[in-house]
Structures are given as C-alpha cells and as structure tokens.
Amino acid sequence: MGNPRNIVLGLVALVTAGTLTACDDGRAGAESGAKQLAAALSALDVGSLTLDGIQQDAAAKRLAAVFKELAPAKPNVSAGKVDLSSDKATVPLEYSWKVGEAEWKYTTQATLAKSKDQWRVQWTSGMLAPELTDGEVLDLKVSTAQRGNILGAGDAPIVVDRPVYRVGIDKTKVPAEQADASARALAGLAGLDATTYAQQVAASGPQAFVEGIVLRAFTPEISQAKLATIPGAVSVQDTMPLAPTRTFARAVLGSVGQASAEQIEKTNGALQLGDTTGNGGLQEQYDSLLRGTDGVTIGAVPAEPPAGSAASARELFAVKAVSGASLKTTLDPRLQQLAEDTLAGVGPASAIVALRPSNGAVLAAASGPGSNGYNTAMLGQYAPGSTFKIVDSLAMIRNGMTPDSKVNCTPTLTVDGRTFKNAEGYPEGSLGSVTLRDAFAHSCNTAFIAARDGVSQAQLESAATSLGVAVEAPKLGAAAFLGSVPGSAEGTEHAASMIGQGKVLLSPLAAAVMAASVAQGSPVSPQLVLNPDAVPQPSGGASPSAVPTGSAAGSGSAVPSGSAPSAQATAPATPVTKQEAAQLSDMMRAVVTSGHAGFLTEVRGAPVGAKTGTAEYGKENPPKTHAWIVAVHGDLAVAVFVEDGGLGATTSGPLLKQFLTAAG
Incomplete structure (x- = not known):
C-alpha cells in the first residue's frame, strides 16, 4: 500500500x-x-x-x-x-x-x-x-510514464533507455544497528557525502532501498566484489535515458535524474520529491514533452x-500512463563524437561547432573538458578577434571596396593614445600598401583599424546582422548566445571593434553561423530542435546567465530560441547577397592559399576557406588570448575556439584540420 x-x-x-x-x-x-x-x-x-x-x-x-x-x-x-x-x-x-x-x-x-x-x-x-x-x-x-528519447539527424538514437546498475543500501538486508556504518562505507566507495547519505538511509523506512549512485557499468573503483563486503549494499539492474557516453553532448542535452529542491520550488508543486525530471540542457528545457504523464x-x-x-x-x-514524445534534433552523432574527441586533450574551456550552411542544421556543438560542463559552444560570450574581420570586410565592400582594393598595413597604429599592433610574427612582406585580400589573409590589424573612419560602428552592426550574427534564432529551439555588436562606439572602442574586441562578443555558435552565411550567400538561421510543436519550458533551460572565467560579459545574454537581448535584432537589416558573399569567400580562401591557414590545403575535398582570430583579454602582461578559427568546407561551416589558447592559427587551427580531415 x-x-x-x-x-x-x-x-x-x-x-x-x-x-x-x-x-x-x-x-x-x-x-x-x-x-x-x-x-x-x-x-x-x-x-x-x-x-x-x-x-x-x-x-x-x-x-x-x-x-x-x-x-x-x-x-x-x-x-x-x-x-x-x-x-x-x-x-x-x-x-x-x-x-x-x-x-x-x-x-x-x-x-x-x-x-x-x-x-x-x-x-x-x-x-x-x-x-x-x-x-x-x-x-x-x-506507474511512471516512459520518457521520450532524444534523436539526432535522421532520427538516429542519441538519448535512449540504456542498461544501468542502481547501487544502494537495501535495509531489509542489513541489521538496523549496522545501517549507518554500511551507508557510510558505500558513500566512501561511491564518492558521496557520507553524512548526507547516512541521513537518507536513516530517514527511510525499514524496507526501503536507498539509492546512492547509478552506474553504466561496474569499475575497479566500484565493483560487485567490493559491494559484497558492505552489509546491505546491493545493485539493481534497470534502464534509464542515457546518451552513448557520459560526456556525449552533455552540456547541450542535459541529463535525467531526481528533481532538485530548486526545481521543485520553481514548478510550484508540479514536481515532487522523488520525481524524475530533466536537469539542464534540452532534457530540462523540454521536460514536459519528454516526461509524458504518469x-x-x-x-x-x-x-x-x-x-x-x-x-x-x-x-x-x-x-x-502516457509515454513522453521523442525530441528530434539535427545533431549528427558521428560529428558530435568527432568534435568531442578532437577537444579531449584541450585543457582550457573550448568548443567546436559545425553547421550545415544549406539549412542551418547544427551538426555538432561540443564543449571540451576544460569547460567543466558549461555549454561554451552555444552560450559562451567572447571577443571574436580577427574572425570578426569577415564582418569588417562586408562593411568595407558595401562602401565600394573589393578584395583587390589597396589598404595600408603599418606595424603599429595609435588611436587616442592607445597603440594597436599586429600579431607576433606578422610577415614584413605584407606591410605597406597591400590588397584588402592580403590584409585579410595575414590579418593585418592596423589596416582594418585604419579603415574605421570609413566604416561606422552602425555599419559594423548592420554587417554583422547581415551575416546572421546578433539576431534572433527562431528555429534554434535551445538556449544560445548569438552575439552582441554595439551600434555605436567612438575612439578606441570603435577601433577595437574593427579587430573583434572592445564590446563585440560572439559565441562559437555565432562564429559558425557567420562563416555559414558566407558559404550559403545569405544569412543562415541555425536550427537544433526539429519538433515543430515543441515549446520550451520557461522554468528549464532558459536564459542561463553564467559566463565562463575569462570571458567578457557584454550587453548580450544567453537566451532561448525566439527571445533576444536588447543588442540583438529580430532579423538582418540588409541580408548578405551572393555577390558580397562571393567576395568574402575569395578572401577566406586566400587565408588558406597564402595566409595563416596554409595547413588546410591538405584537407581533401572541396576547397577550404577560413579566417583565424586571436583576441586579448584580462589584465596580465602580456595578456592572455582567445584562439579562434572559422572555416567553410563544402556544405559544412565550423568554428573552433580555445579560451586561453595563444594564436588562432597555431592553437585552434590544428584542431580544425583534425576535425575536417576526419569528417571527410
């Protein structure tokens, strides 16, 4: 009863x-x-x-x-x-x-x-x-409803019921006076807080099974042999909704577990103690769809x-009981796993985002182990550095320039007392009067900053929205930061904007969207969730506000699909045209054929176009830098980011090459 x-x-x-x-x-x-x-x-x-x-x-x-x-x-x-x-x-x-x-x-x-x-x-x-x-x-x-699955591209199973072992104390198999010691022994084995778990065991009824940890498989640290030495410790075979691995797209997907006190409070009683619910990511954002009705x-x-x-x-x-519905996404399990494998050895926060330019499908959104569970790929807010010169160049093209127009690249340039310079190792042969294409390929900071008098901050903002940046993403269906580009700035702040610093912020997702819009010849709106009638819950997954250490918090914020901060436009003011995109593609290809990303010539298949980026942050001397690179390869657009990574070409570049080569 x-x-x-x-x-x-x-x-x-x-x-x-x-x-x-x-x-x-x-x-x-x-x-x-x-x-x-x-x-x-x-x-x-x-x-x-x-x-x-x-x-x-x-x-x-x-x-x-x-x-x-x-x-x-x-x-x-x-x-x-x-x-x-x-x-x-x-x-x-x-x-x-x-x-x-x-x-x-x-x-x-x-x-x-x-x-x-x-x-x-x-x-x-x-x-x-x-x-x-x-x-x-x-x-x-x-009777608990069967939770819906999360599917990937082509309805490939991502989160489905998989076998697990629920490990805990069965109070019917341990004398009452031994229960506390057994609980503490199991807590030590499983890495739990011993006092908290012992209190849970003590508060449970005499016939209760008090779960301590759920395992996909036994390990040398927690083995059946070790459990056998603890009176009352048992493992119960069960299933639960799980991704292919513990880390697979976890920052995007979230997880499933017992409702927390905070979640229970937020739902005003819709969730109760002991309920299973989504925790973070899509699992929490679409919990009502996935959970079904008990x-x-x-x-x-x-x-x-x-x-x-x-x-x-x-x-x-x-x-x-009514089973939950499956949530369909665009994630490609192979590319997602490849992106995670590529970042596996990266220490700082990092991300790889891959999009299909032809339809905006988010194929991979991986955040590396250094992100510590944060969704750097979609929510990170970082100065994009010289990758933003794609936006600069569009604004300059709209002012009458072409890739063959001449610009002046000097070793340094001083604006209102602040001296800007090019990256270490900038080739002397690309100084002086050079084409816009050459300045772009070698990422000449001074040439782009010198163009600030002819490119207003408002024009930069307009060009950014033309490329799908700092606008709403009505089809995305997930919490994301799509960028923030101020519409007004003067002096050194405007100069810094010309090299993707100052108050200009992008996420790796936004950077990939920018590159995808060049490849497509029109603004790309990213899409992750495919269910046409799925409505995100206000109480879950919406508006995460945490910003990773080292990132600059700007006027934009992480927002769910269809909800934009004040710095975002609802739609591009003047969408990029195919003619404009062709000129940008020409310059991105030059980055590979004559600029910093020559190593990408070895990638087979369609010609690769790219843009590297390095953005200084913090107050150290010399300052730390974010390392960026974006690329297009056929119907694939990719952004690679490393939070504390030196130069984009030397840090993020090899990661991009590894990813593109394996992606095929």
Missing part, C-alpha cells in the same frame, strides 16, 4: 472554523451546516464540527488515515443542494482532487441531523470516498490487511 512518491495534488481550501448551529430550525441552518462541513473536509480538519457516531479525536485520526496516501494535498469539496426532511438533511458532497496531471472528481452523500437547534454531522466513512467502509482506506499507485490508480483497501496477504484494492479511479 506504499506510495512510491508524493503526487502533486492541489486546491487547498482555507476555512474559518465554526460550529454547525442553525440560525433557525429551517433550511437556512441546514445549508449553513452543509457548507461548513464541505469547508472542513476541504481543509481535512474536522476539529470544528459537531459529530454524531464518532468521537472528535477518532474522526480526526480516521480522516488522516483514509487520505494518508494522498498527502500532502487536500481536496476541493463543495456542498450541493440540501434535501431537507423534518429534522434531517442530506446533501451531496462534490469532491475534486488534482492527482498528477489528472483531476479525480466524485460525489458522496452526507447526512445532518438537528438536535436542540443544532445541526450535527452524522459521521460515516462513505461521505469521504465512494462507498468507503469503516475498514477501508485509500491506496495510491503510480499513470495513477486510486483504490479502497483494507486498513489492516490479513497477515501474509496483499491488500486487494477496489478501484475507484484510474488514469493510464
């Missing part, structure tokens, strides 16, 4: 206690008494009632016992039309309980009798639940079943 977990129930009625007395000996008194009875039952507190057939304290205990399985919820009870016959009145009591996602409604009959000008409730168990006898109480059973059965059972036999329930209410 045990309730596996508390069920969300609602509609608590607040009542003002009163004695069931009549103002007169007619209908008004009976109706008043009926309403007070309904209010008392709504509060599950009959202490104010005058009762016949049972003592006050016995009635309170009986009421608590009948509805114990439904606690902590209370019903909404209303009194119907009173049928008055002399000194007796009968009244229908209409009950409504919120049971999970369902509503249980039923009607019972109550009788009131008038004695010495006072209407007294004639106590019967039948007025509490349909045909309930004095020897019965209510029993609640919950099944519920309420029955009447003997309050004291015969010894040695199970209670036989008389069913009063039942709702079948």
